[in-house]
Amino acid sequence: MKAAAFDYVRASSVDEICRLLADAGDEERKIIAGGQTLVPLMAMRMARPDMLIDINDVAELAGINDHGDHVSFGAGTRQRAIERSDIVSDRLPLVAKAVRNVGHQQTRNRGTIGGSIVHGDPSAELPMAALALEATMILRAVSGETEMPIDGFFEAAMVTNIEPEQLLTEIRIPVWQDARIGTGFHETSSRQGDFAIVAAAAQVALAEDGKVTRAAISVGGAAPSPVKLHGLEAALIGKSADGFQDIIALVDEEIDAETDVHATAEYRRRVTRKLVSRAIDDAIAEAGK
Amino acid sequence: MVDAPANLPNYRYVSRKRRTKEDRRFVSGRGKFVADVEVPGMKHVAILPSPHARANIISIDTSAALALPGVHYVLTGDELGEATSSLFHGLDLPNVIWHPLAVGMTRYAGEWVAAVVADSRYIAEDAAELIEVEYESLPAAVDSEKMIDEDQPLVHPAHGTNVLFRKTWEWGPVADDFASMPNTVSYRARWGRSSTVPIETFGVVAKWDDVNEIMDVWASIQMPQYQDQIAAALRIPMNQVRVHNDVDVGGSYGVKRGIKHTVLVTYLTKKLGFPVRFIEDRLDNMSGGDAHGPDRIFDITMAFDDEGVIKSMKIRALDDVGAYPGRAPLQLGKPMTALCGPYRINSIEYEAISVTSNKTGQVPVRGFGQSPTNFAIETGLERVAKHLGLDRIEVRARNLVRKDEFPWKIPPGSIYDSGDFHAVLDGIIKTSNWDDLVARRDALRAKGRLAGVGIATCLEPGGGNNIFEFLFNPKLEITTFVESVLMKVEPTGAITAVMCTTTSGQGHETLVSTIAGEELERDPDTIRVLHGDSLEALPTRSPVASRMAIVLGTATSKAARDIKSKMITIAAHDLGVEKDQIEYADGEFTVRGNPASKLTWAEICHIAHKQFHRMPPGHELGLQAYAVQQVPGAGGLPDENNEVPLYPCFSFQAHVPLVEIDPDTGKVKVHDYFIGHDCGTAINPDIVRGMIIGGVAHGIGAALYEKFEYDADGQLLAGTFVDYLLPSAHEIPPVVDSEHCTPSPLTSLGQKGSGEGGYLGAPAAIASAVNDALAPFDIEINELPIRARDIEAALYEKTR
Known part of the structure; x- marks a missing residue:
């Protein structure tokens, strides 16, 4: 478990990173921030980049800012910083609930939101929350800046739609302005801190009469990528706390569960329904308070 | 935890809550583990494993690897197989050949095919990738149940079958007992392929000195007959092998058995002329380290009366030892030591079947097969209670051996030395507030959760008298598991004790110094304990089988008492009285009735070492003693009924957990855990407690998380810690224990074993x-x- 040889550059600016990515030629150049996933993969030689570009010194790539209609996260923002952020707990309670389930405190001290999203693990919590809330990703390259909606970014397990010359610099997560908002996040994993076998995130807005006016729901672990449950979100509009059980089966149509050493596809399908149901329950209850 | 049970003698050091001797170096980061061993000029090994569960090796091209700068050698199985002898198996299996590197055929995914020696582990891994192996992949034998009757690919074609051992024993009138009982239950219990998985993997450093003709070995080892097996494989005399026992072993509980690693590395250093080191990484360890544990299917029938009293049982145990058996099949033998657990069962039929498969090899794991067997027996107690609608605790109480029945002989011949099982069981019902636990369970159920309270007992045989080996292989006519200590007192009075094996966290230095201190009334903190190397050492069989407190501890007492006797002899001579007139207390030797006439500890040491003129005529100079201790209560071969007393000392525990299960996800959370335990005299209560709590964590892993899962083609699906799930601190609840003490009549201070019970x-x-x-x-x-x-x-x- 010794990594294959690689070059290492500690970058000092976004421009420098983009130039290094643009000049890669035949080389594989990888960004490293927290290294919580990449380093073990390199040790096992499942990843063998020719060059690591370390972005930890680039200050503009870290930080959480409230812009009213959205909160922006520098791609290099630590998961632990998100967990401890007042902005996040006030403005993005779903993200606050999700981040507590990411690994352990020790790994959250190093792991970043950008690394988590770009890596594309199907059961990672922050990508799920960002997907549910329809985040926008800012990608930079020498050729300029691109905005990309997160829906569609996750291609397959560990595969995302980022070009080799692109750097994820920022994630913008919309803040709902509705009066009555609630969130719910549930996951099950083999042990505390493990990747979710299944996780479900839900955020709803309620009308005065307690009926759902807006819903954002996503699941992780239930398919090769995190999935936003568009069909269920639409069906949930107009429902109330005790009136959505008949539509939960819609979940099955939107996920493509697989069997692995931790769980069977059948388990994932059945548990996904249960956890989505719990997440919606929590969200409606919280919004109704 | 209380300092010591009230019924103990008034010990000064034994059973007192005292700091362990080893903690200082571990807490301050000054332990010396194998990866800390730096030998000048040392080169590094990386392994190329087989990707196939079963394949013929057509060719191996090492030229590209050898051409890489920094690479010194690439070794393959053909060369090593020629130059070394097959590794040792417990069974008599002349046609099951085992070498560190595959010869001609690979028998499991992960088996070592080639070894690279290079300036660094990085370069060695780079070179391993450049080795080109052509395989002919073959179907694999994976399902242990199919090995007996069905036509399966042969793991060792020369052996002719995948069954390595199959034998049925009958102890007592099984048929009559079954006929006399109105009830039976039959059930299957299955133990998944888990193990002990220490944080420190196996590692070994070896240096051959061709001038002095000596092979120095530093290893993370816990294994009987290690140096014997190295010498045999390399075909050199044992006095050319020097194993350094002062290497701290970072976790083992049985699995640190890297004989194939060691033969590989010792061969390489002898051939290449420079020191060689191989430290397993996690991938090496999990798939290729041959360190998996039992993988067992039990089919059991119990016969019992209407009161739930069990009279007889039939056990069939099928164990899959993987590709290379080593000592693993003997793990079906050790459970004979306590085959009916702590219960009064009159007769037993036991069929033991060991099969080989295309999986990573099995090694001894904590309890040497006892934990799976205990799980299977306890499952039966649950079934009996359920069958009759009786209380689970009551059924156990009705079957436990009673305290006035010791020594109690069980059908296979073991003699349980002592105990008060009912007191421990009653004690844990009180300590756990059983009725309160049941009320909490019911409250959880009322909230829509699933919840359960568990109960299990276990008997922990200690002492390690492995005469059961003879029942599996008559060539293993071994009737002792000896342990030794050498003790000496310096001219200034300081005490040094030399033990003769490694330590993997059991606290042997604390054990020896505490007992020596107790016997000699000297502060254990001032007593130095060394680990002599294998050439300096007296006979040892290594710290396995919950035996060190029993055998090394008794040896320590003997050596210390011998020292004391010698000092009294010197004092009596110098003070001009008979030996029996000398009283020893607190470092002073006093003539009875004449307190002014005395000699101090230091004065006698001075005499013994430096004043020949004051010594008794003919008395040995200096102050030293050694004790070579046979396992107490053992020594004979099995009789004509295959009955034989196995381990000598029996510790007892009762466990009570409360669990909650999420009804939607099936996830189990262990809320509370209570244990009552009796290991006789606890030499150091903190060490006993650490063993118990660690054992519980280990057992929770086996119960809920850990499994070396294989697919139908023989590929290991759990080869990293992402997929092989060890319980973390989050998964282990607080453990509350209650201590009991029924001293063993067979040991110097009444001590018994305590390393395995938590896991059992x-x-x-x-x-x-x-x-x-x-x-x-x-x-x-x-x-x-x-x-x-x-x-x-x-x-x-x-x-x-």
Whole structure:
């Protein structure tokens, strides 16, 4: 478990990173921030980049800012910083609930939101929350800046739609302005801190009469990528706390569960329904308070 | 935990809560583990494993690897197989050849095919990637149940079958007992392929000195006959092998058995002329380290009366030892030591079947096969209670050996030395507030959760008298598991004791210094304990089998008493009285009735070493003693009925956990854990407690999380810590213990073994709790580990 040889550059600016990515030629150049996933993969030689570009010194790539209609996260923002952020707990309670389930405190001290999203693990919590809330990703390259909606970014397990010359610099997560908002996040994993076998995130807005006016729901672990449950979100509009059980089966149509050493596809399908149901329950209850 | 039970003699050091001797170096980061051993000029090994579960090796091209700068050698199985002898098996298996590197055929995915020696491990791994091996992949034999009757690919074609051992013993009138009983239950219990998985993997450094003709070996080892096996494989005399026993072993509980690693590395250093080191990484360890544990299917029938008193049982145990058996099949033998647990069972039929498969090899794991067997027996106690509608605790109480019945002989011949099982069981019912636990369980159930309270007992044989080996292989006519200590007192009075084996966390330095201090009334903190190397050492069989407190501890007492006797002799001579007139206390030798006439400890040491003129005529100079200790209460071969007393000392535990299960996900949470335990005299209570709590964690792992899962083609699916799930601190609840002490009559201070009981009881106790939680749904799961998906699937089937 010794990594294959690689070059290492500690970058000092976004421009420098983009130039290094643009000049890669035949080389594989990888960004490293927290290294919580990449380093073990390199040790096992499942990843063998020719060059690591370390972005930890680039200050503009870290930080959480409230812009009213959205909160922006520098791609290099630590998961632990998100967990401890007042902005996040006030403005993005779903993200606050999700981040507590990411690994352990020790790994959250190093792991970043950008690394988590770009890596594309199907059961990672922050990508799920960002997907549910329809985040926008800012990608930079020498050729300029691109905005990309997160829906569609996750291609397959560990595969995302980022070009080799692109750097994820920022994630913008919309803040709902509705009066009555609630969130719910549930996951099950083999042990505390493990990747979710299944996780479900839900955020709803309620009308005065307690009926759902807006819903954002996503699941992780239930398919090769995190999935936003568009069909269920639409069906949930107009429902109330005790009136959505008949539509939960819609979940099955939107996920493509697989069997692995931790769980069977059948388990994932059945548990996904249960956890989505719990997440919606929590969200409606919280919004109704 | 109390300092010491009230019924103990008034010990100064023994059973007192005292700091352990080893902690200072571990806490300050100054332990010396194998990876800390730096030998000048040392080169590094990396391994190329087989990707195939079973394949013929057509060719190996090492030229590109050898051409890489920094690479010194690439070794393959053909060369090593020629130059070394086959490694040792416990069974008599002349046609099952085992070498560190595959010869001609690979027998499991992960088996070592080639070894690279390079300036660094990085370069060695780079070179390993450049080795080109052409394989002819073949179908693999994976399902142990198919090995007996069905036509399966042969793991060792020369052996002719995948069955390595199959034998049935009958002890007592089984047929008559079954005929006389109105009730039977039959059930299957399955123990998944788990192990001890220490944080420190196996590692070894070896240096051959061709001038002095000596092979120095530093290794993370815990194995009997290590140096014997190195010498045999390399075909050199044993006095050319020097194993350094002062290497701290970073976790083992049986699995640090890297003989193939060691033969590989010692061969390389002898051939290449420079020191060679191989430290397993996690991937090497999990798939290729041959360190898996038992993988066992039990089919059991118990015969019992209407009161739940069990009279007889029939056990069939099928164990899959993987590709190379080593000593693993003998793990079906050790459980004979306590084959009916702590229960008064009159007769037993036992069929033991060991099969080989295309999986990573099995090694001894904590308890040497006893934990799976205990789980299987306890499952039966649960079944008997259920069958009759009786209370689970009551059924156990009715079957336990009673305290006035010791020494108690069980059908296979073991003699249980002492105990008060009912007191421990009653004690844990009180300590755990059983009725309160049941009330909490019911409150959880009322909230829509599943919850269960578990109960299990276990008997921990200690002492390590491996005469059962003879029942598996008559060539192993071994009737002792000896342990030794050499003790000396310096001219200034300081005491040094030399033990003769490695330590893997058991605290042997604390053990020896505490007992020596108690016997000699000297502060244990001032007593130095060394680990002599294998050439300096007296006979030892290594710290396995919960035996060091028993055998090394008794040896220590003997040596210390010998020293004291010699000092009294010197004092009597110098003071001009008979020996029996000298009283020893607190470092002073005083003439009885004449307190002014005395000599101090230091004065006698001075005389013994420097004043020949004051010594008794003919008395040995200096102050030293050694004790070579036979396992107490043992020594004979089995009689004509295959009965033989096995281990000498028997510790007892009762476990009570409370678990909660999420009805939607099947996930189990262990809320509370209570243990009552009796290991006789606890030499150091903190060490005993550490063993017990660690054992519980280990057992919770086996019960709920850990499994080396294979697919149908023989590929290991759990080769990293992402997929092989060790319980973390989050998964282990606080453990509350209550201590009992029934001293053993066979040991110097009444001590027994304590290294295994936590692990022997926890899997059964957790299974009991989970099944209690599932009982309202008429679900029973007797296959470990019990995972969330198994529970959820069973609930789904029942409620769909």
